[in-house]
Amino acid sequence: MAPSSEEQQEKKACIIDGKAIAQTIRSEISTEVKLLSEKYGKVPGLAVVLVGSREDSQSYVNLKRKACVEVGIKSFNVDIPEQVSEAELIAKVHELNANPDVHGILVQLPLPSHIGEENVMNEISIEKDVDGLHPMNIGKLAMKGRDPLFQPCGPKACLELLSRSGISVKGKKAVVVGRSNIVGLPVSLLLLKADATVTIAHSHTPGLESIIREADIVIAATGNAHMIKGDWVKLSAAVIDVGTNAVADPSHRTGYRPAGDVDFDQVCKVAGWVTPVPGGVGPMTIAMLLKNTLDGAKRKMEQ
Numbered sequence: 001m002a003p004s005s006e007e008q009q010e011k012k013a014c015i016i017d018g019k020a021i022a023q024t025i026r027s028e029i030s031t032e033v034k035l036l037s038e039k040y041g042k043v044p045g046l047a048v049v050l051v052g053s054r055e056d057s058q059s060y061v062n063l064k065r066k067a068c069v070e071v072g073i074k075s076f077n078v079d080i081p082e083q084v085s086e087a088e089l090i091a092k093v094h095e096l097n098a099n100p101d102v103h104g105i106l107v108q109l110p111l112p113s114h115i116g117e118e119n120v121m122n123e124i125s126i127e128k129d130v131d132g133l134h135p136m137n138i139g140k141l142a143m144k145g146r147d148p149l150f151q152p153c154g155p156k157a158c159l160e161l162l163s164r165s166g167i168s169v170k171g172k173k174a175v176v177v178g179r180s181n182i183v184g185l186p187v188s189l190l191l192l193k194a195d196a197t198v199t200i201a202h203s204h205t206p207g208l209e210s211i212i213r214e215a216d217i218v219i220a221a222t223g224n225a226h227m228i229k230g231d232w233v234k235l236s237a238a239v240i241d242v243g244t245n246a247v248a249d250p251s252h253r254t255g256y257r258p259a260g261d262v263d264f265d266q267v268c269k270v271a272g273w274v275t276p277v278p279g280g281v282g283p284m285t286i287a288m289l290l291k292n293t294l295d296g297a298k299r300k301m302e303q
C-alpha cells in the first residue's frame, strides 16, 4: 500500500554518502599502492584515453586522472583528436597493451560515431581491461560459475554501496531501469550473481511505475533527469541513482549541474536508502576504477 502523505512527511531516507565511502576506499588503496611499491619498486599505472573534446567526458576524465595521482597510481594521459581513425586508435591501444608500466587501460565512452566502440574494446588486453567492458569480461560476467578478471566500475560501485550500507541483495527483488552496455546490463548480471531476482526495465517496458514499485532495490540508469518519482518507489526500498545528466543551471560555474535519474526530494520521503547525485555512485565509480587498477597491477607483479 502507498504510504499516507503524513507518513511521507515524517519519513526520511538514509542518504548513502558515496563520496565518504569512496574516500575510505581511496585511502585503503593508497596504503596498498605504497606496499606494492616497497615490495616491487613499481607503482600501478592507468592509461585514461580521451578521444575528442566532449565537455562532459573531459571533466570525468580529469576526475579519474586526478584520483590516480592522489592514491599514487601513475596516470598515463592519452588525448587523441576527434578525427582519429579507428585503426589509429586501435594502434594506440596496442601500444598501451605492450607497455609494461601500464596495468590498466580505460577508453572513455562514448567514442565519436565513426569509430566502432566494440571494435576498440575488443583490442584492449583483457588483463588490462579495468573498465570490465571487453566482450570476454562481459561474457564471463554473464556466465554462472565464472568470474571476469574485472567487473565494470559503475555496476561494481552500486553493489559496493549496497554492501557497505548493510543492505543485503540475496533473495531481494531488484529492478534495473536501463539496459546500456556500460551500466544497466552489467549491473543486472552482478545483482543476479549476488542472488537477487532481477527485472530489467527499459523504454519499451509497459507499466514501468508498477514494476518499480515492486522492487526492494531500484537501480536507476536511464539517462533521464529526475524521471523516477517518489510514488513509484516502495516504502523503505533502496534506490541507487546512476544517472549523470547535465541540467542547465546558470548559477553554476559551468552553466550546468549534474542531476540524477531520481527525483531525490520526493524519493527521500519514501525510500529506506537513496544515493544522491552528485556525491553517490559517481565518486564510487572512480574508486572502483582505482581498485581494479590496483588489483590488475598486483596480479601482474605477483606473477
Ligand SMILES: Nc1nc(=O)c2c([nH]1)NC[C@@H]1CN(c3ccc(C(=O)N[C@@H](CCC(=O)O)C(=O)O)cc3)C=[N+]21
Pocket (backbone or CB within 6 Å): 059, 060, 063, 106, 107, 108, 109, 110, 131, 153, 154, 244, 258, 277, 278, 279, 280, 281, 282, 283, 284, 285, 286
Ligand atoms: N569507459 C568508460 N568508463 C566509465 O566509467 C565511464 C565512461 N566510459 N563514460 C562516462 C561514464 C560516466 N562516469 C562517471 C564517473 C564519475 C562521475 C563523478 O564522479 N561524478 C561526480 C560529479 C562530477 C561533476 O560535478 O560533474 C558525482 O557524482 O559526485 C560521473 C560520471 C564514468 N563513465
